[in-house]
Amino acid sequence: xxxxxxxxxxxxxxxxxxxxxxxxxxxxxxxxxxxxxxxxxxxxxxxxxxxxxxxxxxxxxxxxxxxxxxxxxxxxxxxxxxxxxxxxxxxxxxxxxxxxxxxxxxxxxxxxxxxxxxxxxxxxxxxxxxxxxxxxxxxxxxxxxxxxxxxxxxxxxxxxxxxxxxxxxxxxxxxxxxxxxxxxxxxxxxxxxxxxxxxxxxxxxxxxxxxxxxxxxxxxxxxxxxxxxxxxxxxxxxxxxxxxxxxxxxxxxxxxxxxxxxxxxxxxxxxxxxxxxxxxxxxxxxxxxxxxxxxxxxxxxxxxxxxxxxxxxxxxxxxxxxxxxxxxxxxxxxxxxxx
Numbered sequence: 063x064x065x066x067x068x069x070x071x072x073x074x075x076x077x078x079x080x081x082x083x084x085x086x087x088x089x090x091x092x093x094x095x096x097x098x099x100x101x102x103x104x105x106x107x108x109x110x111x112x113x114x115x116x117x118x119x120x121x122x123x124x125x126x127x128x129x130x131x132x133x134x135x136x137x138x139x140x141x142x143x144x145x146x147x148x149x150x151x152x153x154x155x156x157x158x159x160x161x162x163x164x165x166x167x168x169x170x171x172x173x174x175x176x177x178x179x180x181x182x183x184x185x186x187x188x189x190x191x192x193x194x195x196x197x198x199x200x201x202x203x204x205x206x207x208x209x210x211x212x213x214x215x216x217x218x219x220x221x222x223x224x225x226x227x228x229x230x231x232x233x234x235x236x237x238x239x240x241x242x243x244x245x246x247x248x249x250x251x252x253x254x255x256x257x258x259x260x261x262x263x264x265x266x267x268x269x270x271x272x273x274x275x276x277x278x279x280x281x282x283x284x285x286x287x288x289x290x291x292x293x294x295x296x297x298x299x300x301x302x303x304x305x306x307x308x309x310x311x312x313x314x315x316x317x318x319x320x321x322x323x324x325x326x327x328x329x330x331x332x333x334x335x336x337x338x339x340x341x342x343x344x345x346x347x348x349x350x351x352x353x354x355x356x357x358x359x360x361x362x363x364x365x366x367x368x369x370x371x372x373x374x375x376x377x378x379x380x381x382x383x384x385x386x387x388x389x390x391x392x393x394x395x396x397x398x399x400x401x
Contacts, residue, residue, distance in 0.1 A: 111137030171235040177222040178242035179206045241267040246274040257282030328373035329396040338367030348381030
């Protein structure tokens, strides 16, 4: 806390003490001068200090009126001082939080930038936070910003379509950009700007209209997702393959087993060996569902034991969080990194 902030807080504490003293002084004064009860005197002091303007408790004497004048002057000054200092503390607190946010974002790298905090964006943010994946949100709607603050996420208050906003979010250092803005036109424009600022960034965009998918891809998006299309496919799967849908839903929701993607690094224990040669099930106990080739993006489902593993390949595995963590640390991480 800065010295200036400490002084303001001390002044605010002193002003509240002074206000309490005025309340006590006023109550005692009316009891002594007018002979009122303690409750009437406290009430008269309260409406005088707060300038509410209600009628007097009783007829005031000349001395009582003079006392009320000085009590009101003292009360108005004290209350005004408290209001001013309280506003100053609030402004300083918000300013401090923004500076802290900016410093944290400046230190963040290999993160994802999430544009839009609507129903889809907030769900994505919750999933990223659950997996401890670093991300920064860009949003400008006041009500959504309040929710972001409540959810304790890093954010930029600004327009995602502006270059300076993307730069503040660390577009040059980011690993990926996720576009969930409500309008397809905005997603297309942000894709164009982001691709110009960082030609290597992975861009995932949503679209509400299938016909706009090609526009987003031409603008530079790597992958375009339509929530309505996914929803329709899921509903069809529930009808056509209800048992399979229950299984997949169980895999998604259970904490015991998860489908995870793990990338093989160069120099790791799995680099250059086959699945059979690595004794995968014995060491890691997870199930290899598929292997995604690093060069061609070809997906080999249910791979055979003689498949060679190469750096950059991604293993899609089914296993518990402990199994996946062990695979990452002991199988797919470069030995140079672990030293």
